[in-house]
Amino acid sequence: MNQENIFQYERGPINMKFKLFKNLVFTLILALSFSTLxxxxxxxxxxxxxxxxxxxxxxxxNEKLKPGSNEFTISILDKDGKPLPNSNLKxxxxxxxxxxxxxxxxxxxxxxxxxxxxxxxxxxxxMDFKSKGKWILKSTFDVQxxxxxxxxxxxxxxxxxxxxxxxxxSGVIILVIVIAAINKKKSIKS
Amino acid sequence: MADIKIxxxxxxxxxxxxxxxxxxxNKKFKKFIKSKKYPGVFQWPVALIFAFIVFExxxxxxxxxxxxxxxxxxxxxxxxxxxxxxxxxxxxCIVCPFGLxxxxxxxxxxxxxxxxxxxxxxxxxxxxxxxxMITWSDHVWGIVENPRGSGVLLLMITTAVIFSxxxxxxxxxxxxxxxxxxxxxxxxxxxMVKLRATxxxxxxxxxxSCYKGTNEVPGCPMFExxxxxxxxxxxxxxGNCVKNCPNDSITISTRIPTQELWNNKKPKIExxxxxxxxxxxxxVQNITMLKVWDKILNSLENVLGTTNYYITFxxxxxxxxxxxxxxxxxxxxxxxxxxxxSVKENxxxxxxxxxxxxxxxxxxxxxxxxxxxxxxxxxTFMSLFGMNSHGASTAILPSPTIQMLQYIxxxxxxxxxxxxxxxxxxSSQTKEKLLGTSAVYAILMVLLAVANILLFSLPxxxxx
Numbered sequence: 289m290n291q292e293n294i295f296q297y298e299r300g301p302i303n304m305k306f307k308l309f310k311n312l313v314f315t316l317i318l319a320l321s322f323s324t325l326x327x328x329x330x331x332x333x334x335x336x337x338x339x340x341x342x343x344x345x346x347x348x349x350n351e352k353l354k355p356g357s358n359e360f361t362i363s364i365l366d367k368d369g370k371p372l373p374n375s376n377l378k379x380x381x382x383x384x385x386x387x388x389x390x391x392x393x394x395x396x397x398x399x400x401x402x403x404x405x406x407x408x409x410x411x412x413x414x415m416d417f418k419s420k421g422k423w424i425l426k427s428t429f430d431v432q433x434x435x436x437x438x439x440x441x442x443x444x445x446x447x448x449x450x451x452x453x454x455x456x457x458s459g460v461i462i463l464v465i466v467i468a469a470i471n472k473k474k475s476i477k478s
Numbered sequence: 479m480a481d482i483k484i485x486x487x488x489x490x491x492x493x494x495x496x497x498x499x500x501x502x503x504n505k506k507f508k509k510f511i512k513s514k515k516y517p518g519v520f521q522w523p524v525a526l527i528f529a530f531i532v533f534e535x536x537x538x539x540x541x542x543x544x545x546x547x548x549x550x551x552x553x554x555x556x557x558x559x560x561x562x563x564x565x566x567x568x569x570x571c572i573v574c575p576f577g578l579x580x581x582x583x584x585x586x587x588x589x590x591x592x593x594x595x596x597x598x599x600x601x602x603x604x605x606x607x608x609x610x611m612i613t614w615s616d617h618v619w620g621i622v623e624n625p626r627g628s629g630v631l632l633l634m635i636t637t638a639v640i641f642s643x644x645x646x647x648x649x650x651x652x653x654x655x656x657x658x659x660x661x662x663x664x665x666x667x668x669x670m671v672k673l674r675a676t677x678x679x680x681x682x683x684x685x686x687s688c689y690k691g692t693n694e695v696p697g698c699p700m701f702e703x704x705x706x707x708x709x710x711x712x713x714x715x716x717g718n719c720v721k722n723c724p725n726d727s728i729t730i731s732t733r734i735p736t737q738e739l740w741n742n743k744k745p746k747i748e749x750x751x752x753x754x755x756x757x758x759x760x761x762v763q764n765i766t767m768l769k770v771w772d773k774i775l776n777s778l779e780n781v782l783g784t785t786n787y788y789i790t791f792x793x794x795x796x797x798x799x800x801x802x803x804x805x806x807x808x809x810x811x812x813x814x815x816x817x818x819x820s821v822k823e824n825x826x827x828x829x830x831x832x833x834x835x836x837x838x839x840x841x842x843x844x845x846x847x848x849x850x851x852x853x854x855x856x857x858t859f860m861s862l863f864g865m866n867s868h869g870a871s872t873a874i875l876p877s878p879t880i881q882m883l884q885y886i887x888x889x890x891x892x893x894x895x896x897x898x899x900x901x902x903x904x905s906s907q908t909k910e911k912l913l914g915t916s917a918v919y920a921i922l923m924v925l926l927a928v929a930n931i932l933l934f935s936l937p938x939x940x941x942x
């Protein structure tokens with residue numbers, strides 16, 4: 289075995305370890321980058337209301353409502369829990385003026401697009417809360433040709449920092465710095 | 479991309495050269511630039527403010543109108559940036575906290591690898607595409623109006639800068655990847671400050687320490703060699719060459735705005751493309767802030783048969799980007815009859831003439847935010863200490879006054895662009911053809927100016 293081969297022989301396991309380390313780091317970077325997707329789905333507590341024997345229920349996907357898009361499910365059922373025929377459900381949202389501190393929110397109530405949910409009598413939609421504060425969601429529907437409405441009061445809280453995003457970026461940054469430091473040390477040694 | 483090489487006449491009048499006054503002749507100024515304090519005395523305070531702004535954006539109030547980070551970034555810094563670039567060239571780039579971060583990371587863990595060839599070759603195209611993508615993302619996902627969106631953008635840039643600083647040499651990020659650097663480079667070409675070496679002194683020099691650096695001070699962070707540098711697009715006025723030059727060859731002087739654009743020996747298509755696309759971006763920024771935008775969107779929804787904002791906005795975006803590009807190409811086609819140059823050559827050369835109007839459009843658009851919402855910077859800062867100013871007007875000047883200022887700026891920018899097109903034409907034309915070429919580009923500039931003025935005449939929505 290000549291000197292060059294000995295050198296290659298000695299470097300073999302180190303190279304393998306380094307490759308393994310690189311793969312591990314790469315996987316971690318990917319995992320951290322997409323870590324924010326991991327904790328996506330929790331369901332909030334339903335708000336139930338009954339008006340003229342019609343049971344109405346509003347549930348947001350998140351327990352705590354924050355400014356921005358929030359997915360919700362609304363159901364309109366009769367006293368026996370059956371869906372109302374031809375209910376012509378419409379949902380609008382507006383900020384409760386008594387709590388609006390002069391902020392630039394929409395003056396007109398926002399009409400929401402509804403899609404049929406997984407069960408009959410259930411509808412889903414997206415509510416884009418422009419800012420924190422008290423909001424009123426008005427649902428209007430027809431019962432045997434008569435228009436009815438149910439209002440839901442919801443409290444939109446100020447969103448705190450998204451620690452998953454911050455953590456994801458911090459993790460990537462730390463990894464980049466650590467790899468760079470190791471590489472620098474290696475190049476100085478060699 | 480290929481440089482367009484066409485013989486150009488020397489167009490620098492000797493009187494202009496004589497008028498240039500070297501600011502480094504001022505002993506105090508020179509001492510300051512050569513001192514260890516420069517540029518750190520600017521960098522560190524800005525970095526501290528920036529750190530606080532990032533903190534506010536990611537952890538402060540979620541409503542833009544309550545967030546000091548949003549006000550500091552989009553109402554104060556962004557409108558001031560083009561003004562700074564006009565008066566001081568790319569000086570902002572040496573003050574920029576991302577540049578400082580790059581330097582710090584590089585100092586401690588930098589691998590200082592050479593810049594990959596593809597970055598050198600396609601860097602400006604990457605910048606062009608990134609700039610377009612960020613503008614598109616802003617409108618679709620919300621960056622400016624959403625503090626968290628702005629925070630995430632800054633975190634993304636921070637991560638990319640750290641990566642670049644840890645891996646590559648010098649300021650690879652600022653030179654080849656930063657989308658703001660691309661914009662700043664373009665505007666600085668029209669700027670009023672230039673740093674140059676003195677050719678007579680440099681031809682005897684054998685050290686090239688301005689580029690290579692010395693034991694005490696690194697070489698040019700922007701990969702520029704002052705001896706051959708003939709543009710201010712990549713000079714961030716860091717002062718390293720002033721500190722390193724053993725022969726006092728470097729001069730810093732003021733010049734007439736747009737002067738550099740008059741004599742471009744190697745016009746690049748990608749720079750011209752960025753210049754004309756910026757005009758499209760200014761149009762998009764204006765259109766989407768107009769109160770008639772909702773009506774336009776409704777009509778578009780009817781035409782396209784969808785209410786999906788991704789689709790409707792993307793169509794608007796593409797149209798707004800394509801209109802100026804197609805107009806410049808068409809003008810090049812008409813100009814071809816007068817100057818016999820190819821459409822590609824005309825696009826590359828005369829694209830630079832749009833830069834003054836770009837700069838004017840950018841300043842004018844953001845002047846609205848600065849002057850109509852400027853007080854929000856103070857209000858949001860006061861709110862950090864619990865002082866509430868709900869309901870108070872954020873305007874520094876009344877809207878009609880701001881509108882008048884916008885028109886004046888657009889007119890100045892148009893004159894700058896028309897004159898630049900004339901000088902570009904003059905630098906390679908015979909007198910018979912000069913008038914025709916200049917006239918067609920003058921018509922293009924007037925058309926772009928009219929479009930800007932029309933947009934500024936309509937009521938605009940606020941950022942905060």
